Every structure is written in structure tokens, then in C-alpha cells.
Amino acid sequence: MRYELYYWAGIQGRGEFVRLALEEAGAEYLDVARQAGGEEQMMRLLGRPSVEHLPFAPPFLKAGELIIAQTANILLYLGPHHGLAPADEAGRLWVHQLQLTIADFVVEAHDTHHPIASGLYYEDQKKEAKRRTADFLKNRAPKYFGYFEEVLVRSGGKHLAGRRLTYADLSLFQIVAGMRYAFPKAMAKHEKKLPRAVALHDLVAKRPRIAAYLASERRIPFNEYGIFRHYKELDA
Amino acid sequence: MRYELYYWAGIQGRGEFVRLALEEAGAEYLDVARQAGGEEQMMRLLGRPSVEHLPFAPPFLKAGELIIAQTANILLYLGPHHGLAPADEAGRLWVHQLQLTIADFVVEAHDTHHPIASGLYYEDQKKEAKRRTADFLKNRAPKYFGYFEEVLVRSGGKHLAGRRLTYADLSLFQIVAGMRYAFPKAMAKHEKKLPRAVALHDLVAKRPRIAAYLASERRIPFNEYGIFRHYKELDA
Numbered sequence: 001m002r003y004e005l006y007y008w009a010g011i012q013g014r015g016e017f018v019r020l021a022l023e024e025a026g027a028e029y030l031d032v033a034r035q036a037g038g039e040e041q042m043m044r045l046l047g048r049p050s051v052e053h054l055p056f057a058p059p060f061l062k063a064g065e066l067i068i069a070q071t072a073n074i075l076l077y078l079g080p081h082h083g084l085a086p087a088d089e090a091g092r093l094w095v096h097q098l099q100l101t102i103a104d105f106v107v108e109a110h111d112t113h114h115p116i117a118s119g120l121y122y123e124d125q126k127k128e129a130k131r132r133t134a135d136f137l138k139n140r141a142p143k144y145f146g147y148f149e150e151v152l153v154r155s156g157g158k159h160l161a162g163r164r165l166t167y168a169d170l171s172l173f174q175i176v177a178g179m180r181y182a183f184p185k186a187m188a189k190h191e192k193k194l195p196r197a198v199a200l201h202d203l204v205a206k207r208p209r210i211a212a213y214l215a216s217e218r219r220i221p222f223n224e225y226g227i228f229r230h231y232k233e234l235d236a
Numbered sequence: 237m238r239y240e241l242y243y244w245a246g247i248q249g250r251g252e253f254v255r256l257a258l259e260e261a262g263a264e265y266l267d268v269a270r271q272a273g274g275e276e277q278m279m280r281l282l283g284r285p286s287v288e289h290l291p292f293a294p295p296f297l298k299a300g301e302l303i304i305a306q307t308a309n310i311l312l313y314l315g316p317h318h319g320l321a322p323a324d325e326a327g328r329l330w331v332h333q334l335q336l337t338i339a340d341f342v343v344e345a346h347d348t349h350h351p352i353a354s355g356l357y358y359e360d361q362k363k364e365a366k367r368r369t370a371d372f373l374k375n376r377a378p379k380y381f382g383y384f385e386e387v388l389v390r391s392g393g394k395h396l397a398g399r400r401l402t403y404a405d406l407s408l409f410q411i412v413a414g415m416r417y418a419f420p421k422a423m424a425k426h427e428k429k430l431p432r433a434v435a436l437h438d439l440v441a442k443r444p445r446i447a448a449y450l451a452s453e454r455r456i457p458f459n460e461y462g463i464f465r466h467y468k469e470l471d472a
Contacts, residue, residue, distance in 0.1 A: 049390075051390075052390065053326075053330045053333065054383070054386060054387055054390065055333075056337045056340075056380070056383050066326055066329070068329055068333065069333050070332075070333045070336040070337065072308075072336060073329055073332050073333045073336055076312075076329070076332065077325075077329055089313075090289075090302055093302070093304055093309055093312070093313055094289045096306075096309050096312065097289065097291075097304065097305050097306045097309045100306040100308060100309055101292045101306065104292075104343075107340075107343055111347070115351050115352060115364065115368070116351060116364065116367045116368050116371060117367075117368065117371035117375070119371065119375055120371070125367075128351065128352065128364050128367075131352045131353075131361075131364075132351070132352050132353065135352060135353035135355065135356070139353070139355055144292070147290070147292050150290060151290055154285075154287075154288065154290065
């Protein structure tokens with residue numbers, strides 16, 4: 001079965017967490033919106049009255065007859081099908097719990113540059129963005145990263161859930177990469193306290209399929225349209 | 237088995253979505269933090285190095301040996317164990333997808349009064365709160381509610397996933413109730429476009445176990461410490 005991933009063509013965004021899982025799994029997939037006419041095809045699908053399980057927003061994944069939306073939910077589906085999650089209930093819930101905490105982090109990272117409205121330009125909420133980012137870098141990001149570092153201390157392996165890689169590890173890799181892009185100064189300082197998270201980032205980056213993906217054109221570069229944006233004035 | 241729910245004692249907050257599911261299920265549970273010394277007990281548990289699956293934050297549920305955190309993840313666990321989610325994979329993913337969209341709504345509803353930092357007082361971000369709330373009431377809340385109304389149109393029943401109640405319905409009830417409390421003026425206008433969501437709210441409120449719960453002291457009243465807060469100046 002060839003999956004179809006539907007997500008905005010120009011950004012990593014939330015779609016990237018799904019792309020990383022599909023790439024690590026070696027799954028066959030079409031990144032629909034990046035094909036000619038693909039974004040229109042995505043919008044048509046979202047507008048079709050016959051879609052039974054309507055997504056609120058991209059990303060969503062077509063897997064045979066299934067249409068699955070919400071990033072963490074897509075990973076919940078892919079995990080057991082591709083050996084990217086434990087098979088038992090307790091392990092599955094634990095990895096999903098980690099993913100949902102990463103999802104919370106993603107919202108907060110996004111809202112650093114859009115604290116007032118996602119529909120407004122950054123330039124229209126720059127003052128508020130400075131205030132929100134200052135708090136994010138001082139309090140929130142360290143709290144999340146400290147948490148994941150502690151999880152790695154307890155995990156009994158190099159991965160969040162122990163010895164085996166799960167989709168949550170791929171997502172933590174993306175968080176570290178994104179934070180380095182958006183806030184290079186703040187992250188350089190902060191990373192010193194995160195030896196395990198950084199080691200996990202490096203481990204993921206070296207996995208053959210991920211390394212090949214990162215070096216390919218399929219990996220969209222970070223830019224100022226996605227979740228992790230670099231605005232010099234925000235990086236304290 | 238008696239569940240133990242760990243959540244802040246003074247607010248409905250995110251814990252309420254779990255409480256509603258436990259109440260509808262008729263499950264035996266202890267609301268730990270609301271007992272004498274309960275919040276200290278919760279914090280001690282969070283600080284204990286022996287906890288294998290460490291929660292990032294409350295709410296979390298103790299189910300036998302399992303400790304499960306993240307609201308939507310707790311419901312993912314409770315759903316199939318108490319007939320509050322479909323048994324098949326497609327149905328389970330669909331209800332979870334709806335719940336994750338509700339979770340996104342909850343973040344945005346919270347951030348109306350805390351657009352800059354959850355660690356600061358509302359009074360310290362009042363100006364920003366006004367801007368964010370104006371956008372939330374004009375654009376975001378209608379987008380979410382319009383989505384759930386459309387899901388109800390397509391569901392083939394009175395509930396989000398069809399004829400049978402799921403935990404997502406209980407959560408949508410809570411969203412409607414919360415929005416009525418926080419923004420009575422804006423909601424009164426907006427509700428006219430949401431006949432199905434309002435009907436579902438009423439249906440849930442009348443379910444015997446939910447009705448008994450809402451009338452009991454176990455239901456903490458809405459207040460200005462939780463997610464849905466009423467500040468007259470924000471209700472346009």
C-alpha cells in the first residue's frame with residue numbers, strides 16, 4: 001500500500017513528524033501537496049462532502065480507505081504497523097504520551113512568533129512575540145527539555161522508551177533541530193544541560209534512512225513560514 | 237479496580253475531561269488531590285525517581301500499576317475499557333482525532349487570557365489578552381465549532397461518531413459549557429449557528445450519571461483559575 005500524505009508544500013511544519021516516521025519505516029508514500037496541483041487536490045479533498053472522517057486541518061494521511069488526521073494520531077496509527085512503537089498497551093500509551101507532550105511543545109514554539117493570532121503576520125504581533133519568546137526561552141523550553149532529559153535518564157536505554165527507537169524519538173530529533181534553527185544562541189547555551197537529548201538527536205540523524213532523507217530534496221529546509229522560525233530579534 | 241485521578245483540586249481544567257468519562261462510565265475513582273493532603277501527594281508522586289512513565293504535568297491517572305498522563309491519552313485508554321469508544325481501529329482513531337482537535341481548542345481557549353505566559357497573572361497580559369480573545373471569538377472558535385457542527389451533520393447520528401456516545405461527546409459538552417461560562421454574550425450569538433452541537437450538549441447533560449455528577453459537589457464550579465474564565469472585558 002502506498003500512503004498519501006497531505007500537508008502544505010512549502011514547510012516542514014507538523015507534517016515533518018509524519019514524514020520522519022514514514023522515512024524511517026521505509027514506507028512508500030506520496031507527498032501529495034508537493035506534486036503539481038497537489039495543494040488544490042488537498043483542499044478539494046477537505047471540501048468533499050463524502051469524506052466520512054473529516055480532518056480539521058492538515059496534516060492527514062490516506063492509508064487505503066482510511067483518512068487519519070492529527071499528527072500524534074497519525075503516528076499512533078503508523079507506530080505499531082511499522083515497528084515504531086511497542087506492541088503492548090502500556091508501552092504504546094507511554095510513547096503516545098511522550099508524543100502528546102512534544103505536540104504541546106510544538107504549539108508553544110509556534111506561538112512564540114504568533115502569540116496573538118495565527119491569521120496575522122508576525123510583523124503585526126512582534127512586540128507580543130518578544131515578550132512571549134522571552135518567557136518561552138526562560139521557562140517553558142527548559143521545562144520541556146528538562147523533562148525529556150529526565151525521561152532519558154530513566155528509560156534504561158538511549159531512546160525515550162528504552163533500547164528501541166520509537167516515533168517519539170524521531171519527533172524529539174525534530175524538536176532539537178528546530179530549536180537550533182530558530183534560537184541558535186539560546187540553544188547553544190541550553191544544550192549543555194541536555195547531553196542525552198543531544199546524543200539522541202545525533203543517533204537519529206545517523207540512522208541510514210533518516211540520513212538519506214535529510215540529505216535529499218524531500219527534506220524541506222527550515223524557513224520563516226513554518227513552526228520553527230529564525231528571527232534574530234527573538235533569539236536572546 | 238479503583239482508579240486514582242491526579243489533578244489540581246481547585247479547578248475543572250483538563251482534569252474535567254477525564255472526570256466526565258469516569259462519571260459516565262460509572263467507574264470507581266478517587267480524585268486524589270481533592271482529599272486532605274492530596275495535592276502534596278500528587279507532587280510527591282511526580283517527584284519520585286522510581287516512576288517509570290513520568291508525567292510532564294497533571295492530569296494523570298493511576299490504573300493499577302499503570303500511570304497514564306496527557307488528557308487525550310487517558311481517554312484513549314479509558315474509551316475501550318468502558319464502552320466510550322468504538323472497538324475497531326478506524327473508529328478508535330476517529331474518536332481520538334476528534335479529541336485531539338478538542339485539545340487544540342482547549343489550548344486556544346486558555347491562551348485567550350494567557351497569551352504571553354502561563355506563569356504570569358492575567359492582569360500582567362490583559363492588553364494582549366484582549367487582542368488574542370478578539371481573534372479567538374471572531375475566527376478561531378467559529379472555525380472549531382463550525383467543524384464539529386459539520387462532523388455532526390455527517391455522523392449519521394446525534395453523536396460525533398454516530399449513534400453511540402463516545403468520550404469525544406463528553407468533551408464537546410464541556411467545551412460548550414465552558415464557552416458559555418467564559419463568553420456568555422459571544423456564545424449566545426454564536427450558538428444559533430450550532431443547533432447540533434447544542435443538542436448534543438443537552439443530550440449529554442441529561443444522561444443520568446452526568447446529570448447526577450453535575451448536580452453533585454464533585455463538579456467544581458467554573459472559576460477564574462481554570463481554562464474557561466469569565467472576564468467581562470474579554471466577552472465582546
